[in-house]
Amino acid sequence: MAKNLSGDLQVVSANRLVDGAVVFFDEAGYWTERLERAVVARNRSDAEALLEHARRRSFDAVDPFLVAVSEDEEGRIEPLSLREKIRASGLTFAAIAAEAVRYA
Amino acid sequence: MPDTHFYRYDDFDRALIAERIDQFRDQVHRRLAGELTEEQFKPLRLTNGLYLQLHAYMLRIAIPYGTLSARQLRKLADISRKFDRGYGHFTTRQNLQLNWIRLEDAPDALAALAEVDMHAIQTSGNLIRNVTADHFAGAAVDEIEDPRIWCEIVRQWSTLHPEFSFLPRKFKIAITGSPNDRAAVRVHDVGLRLWRNDQDEVGFEVIVGGGLGRTPLIGKTLRDFLPRDELLAYLEATLRVYNRYGRRDNLYKARIKILVHELGVEKVREEVEAEFAAIKDSALRLAPETIEAIARQFAPPPLRAKRTRVPEVEALRLEDRDFALWLKSNIAPHRVPGHVIVTVSLKPAGAPPGDASAAQMEGVADIADAYSQGEVRVSHEQNLVLPHVAIEDLPAVYRALQRLGFAEANVGKITDIIACPGLDYCALANARSIPVAQRISAHFADLARQHDIGDLKIKISGCINACGHHHVGHIGILGVDRNGVELYQITLGGDVDFGRTAIGTIIGPAVTADRVVEAIDALVATYLESRRDGERFVDTYRRIGAQPFKDRVYAAV
Numbered sequence: 145m146a147k148n149l150s151g152d153l154q155v156v157s158a159n160r161l162v163d164g165a166v167v168f169f170d171e172a173g174y175w176t177e178r179l180e181r182a183v184v185a186r187n188r189s190d191a192e193a194l195l196e197h198a199r200r201r202s203f204d205a206v207d208p209f210l211v212a213v214s215e216d217e218e219g220r221i222e223p224l225s226l227r228e229k230i231r232a233s234g235l236t237f238a239a240i241a242a243e244a245v246r247y248a
Numbered sequence: 249m250p251d252t253h254f255y256r257y258d259d260f261d262r263a264l265i266a267e268r269i270d271q272f273r274d275q276v277h278r279r280l281a282g283e284l285t286e287e288q289f290k291p292l293r294l295t296n297g298l299y300l301q302l303h304a305y306m307l308r309i310a311i312p313y314g315t316l317s318a319r320q321l322r323k324l325a326d327i328s329r330k331f332d333r334g335y336g337h338f339t340t341r342q343n344l345q346l347n348w349i350r351l352e353d354a355p356d357a358l359a360a361l362a363e364v365d366m367h368a369i370q371t372s373g374n375l376i377r378n379v380t381a382d383h384f385a386g387a388a389v390d391e392i393e394d395p396r397i398w399c400e401i402v403r404q405w406s407t408l409h410p411e412f413s414f415l416p417r418k419f420k421i422a423i424t425g426s427p428n429d430r431a432a433v434r435v436h437d438v439g440l441r442l443w444r445n446d447q448d449e450v451g452f453e454v455i456v457g458g459g460l461g462r463t464p465l466i467g468k469t470l471r472d473f474l475p476r477d478e479l480l481a482y483l484e485a486t487l488r489v490y491n492r493y494g495r496r497d498n499l500y501k502a503r504i505k506i507l508v509h510e511l512g513v514e515k516v517r518e519e520v521e522a523e524f525a526a527i528k529d530s531a532l533r534l535a536p537e538t539i540e541a542i543a544r545q546f547a548p549p550p551l552r553a554k555r556t557r558v559p560e561v562e563a564l565r566l567e568d569r570d571f572a573l574w575l576k577s578n579i580a581p582h583r584v585p586g587h588v589i590v591t592v593s594l595k596p597a598g599a600p601p602g603d604a605s606a607a608q609m610e611g612v613a614d615i616a617d618a619y620s621q622g623e624v625r626v627s628h629e630q631n632l633v634l635p636h637v638a639i640e641d642l643p644a645v646y647r648a649l650q651r652l653g654f655a656e657a658n659v660g661k662i663t664d665i666i667a668c669p670g671l672d673y674c675a676l677a678n679a680r681s682i683p684v685a686q687r688i689s690a691h692f693a694d695l696a697r698q699h700d701i702g703d704l705k706i707k708i709s710g711c712i713n714a715c716g717h718h719h720v721g722h723i724g725i726l727g728v729d730r731n732g733v734e735l736y737q738i739t740l741g742g743d744v745d746f747g748r749t750a751i752g753t754i755i756g757p758a759v760t761a762d763r764v765v766e767a768i769d770a771l772v773a774t775y776l777e778s779r780r781d782g783e784r785f786v787d788t789y790r791r792i793g794a795q796p797f798k799d800r801v802y803a804a805v
């Protein structure tokens with residue numbers, strides 16, 4: 145089933161300037177690597193205001209943008225699109241790091 | 249072993265690189281201090297090969313014409329360990345990508361690269377990119393002349409060429425010195441093929457307007473025979489015509505292939521030849537001394553003829569099936585008797601294609617020092633090559649590669665898959681490539697079966713940019729995004745062999761990720777049932793057409 149990728153719930157994400165790591169904008173106005181700390185905008189105008197706020201605080205983050213998320217009953221959020229899922233949770237395969245250890 | 253027979257950067261190159269690194273260090277510093285915005289900084293980092301991908305910065309390191317010394321490979325290992333996560337990804341452009349570089353470390357990584365005369369210039373932007381070549385250059389038995397001499401001449405001419413720093417789009421040149429084209433010259437913006445004419449003169453066939461991506465096109469012959477000393481003038485004329493007429497209004501129509509397609513090769517030829525006539529006797533004509541000086545830097549290593557029949561090799565071949573298969577698939581003839589070219593498969597069963605850990609890179613460097621004159625090559629098929637190995641050393645080389653996990657006897661086989669980084673890394677991707685490659689590779693891991701299936705090239709791209717060359721795979725797989733779901737479009741019949749270059753045809757609706765392996769299985773089964781003696785997969789496809797393959801695939805999935 146196709147999902148609605150432009151859902152109502154949105155968080156702001158960016159890449160951290162210093163190392164490119166995926167970060168999310170939190171309640172306190174900082175960038176965090178933890179998606180669960182991200183502040184969730186619940187409608188379009190909140191989302192735009194949040195993005196604007198995040199942009200003003202983006203001296204240590206690159207190109208903030210909105211990410212559509214879903215939320216379950218326990219309040220856990222997850223990006224809707226595969227791309228954002230991968231951004232949030234990392235490579236979907238064991239990178240050669242495993243090999244690197246094996247052959248080190 | 250010293251790499252004395254390598255072309256060495258001259259002082260000009262060194263000073264230039266050092267200056268660039270200093271500038272970049274300052275720019276990074278200013279960016280981190282908030283003095284430069286991302287908008288201002290982005291073009292500067294891209295010029296230095298630093299991209300921002302999904303999870304991190306990626307440094308794309310140029311490996312000119314795919315040639316590395318053992319010392320350089322060791323340095324790449326060292327850099328990947330010090331500044332990255334201890335591994336790197338060899339690409340279809342014969343480059344190395346490090347996927348986890350910190351911005352603040354990038355200048356140091358570049359400085360470390362410069363210690364071995366390497367850099368990341370010309371790996372980004374609308375300019376002439378790193379020139380690629382046959383990975384068997386300087387060793388191949390069928391070679392007319394070492395193409396790297398010409399790659400190096402083109403590199404020197406094109407590096408920071410002021411007139412061609414802002415082309416309508418990027419520009420890729422590939423050169424082959426052999427009739428068996430291993431550099432895919434018909435699918436580059438300009439492809440150059442050295443050949444010998446009836447008068448016994450060696451010159452270039454100049455091919456223009458090939459390319460993959462959104463609009464895949466096979467290059468057309470612009471000039472059948474170009475004397476070698478006129479190469480730079482002819483390229484300059486071609487680039488000028490492209491610079492003048494290439495479209496800058498539409499990103500998707502900006503490559504030279506579109507110009508050739510829209511104007512027709514005759515018109516482009518007319519323009520190029522007119523431009524060429526005006527400059528062919530200029531300083532761009534290459535003096536014999538210049539060519540010779542560069543050729544000397546690529547002088548073949550001093551190999552002496554050795555035994556071609558070695559009892560130890562024969563004995564091991566009879567006793568070890570995997571070694572016997574490895575001899576069949578990973579070894580190519582060398583021009584010096586008693587020697588061979590060894591392809592080091594970076595495709596162990598189930599592994600991400602083209603990846604190597606720092607320890608593996610160091611291991612290959614050690615083997616190159618001990619057994620291959622300190623030379624290594626990177627192939628556009630994402631493997632490494634040991635170009636000068638004595639037959640008598642093959643058992644030792646094989647065992648050493650086995651210890652590294654790089655002795656898979658699968659070169660040219662179904663698990664020797666080309667795959668772009670895809671959605672696991674790449675910001676432009678629609679779908680993942682690497683996990684798909686891994687699943688296919690694991691499914692077909694059995695070596696005897698792979699050898700029974702024979703030569704079969706699977707190429708996978710995560711989006712229409714086609715970095716994984718899916719259009720020219722015998723089986724091509726293209727990841728597409730349909731409403732947030734990854735689907736894979738399958739093409740059949742692509743080929744890059746010279747004279748047979750072809751763009752594959754889509755066989756039908758895209759399949760879901762979990763059905764890709766079944767689909768490949770169905771294609772292979774169709775081939776195995778229908779093949780005649782000596783037919784490769786792609787030959788059978790050409791003979792019987794797509795229908796039987798389609799029927800089987802869509803019945804299966």
Ligand code: SF4
Nearest residue numbers: 668674677710711715
């Ligand atoms: S083909 Fe697309 S997904 Fe793959 S590396 Fe190129 S741009 Fe990225």
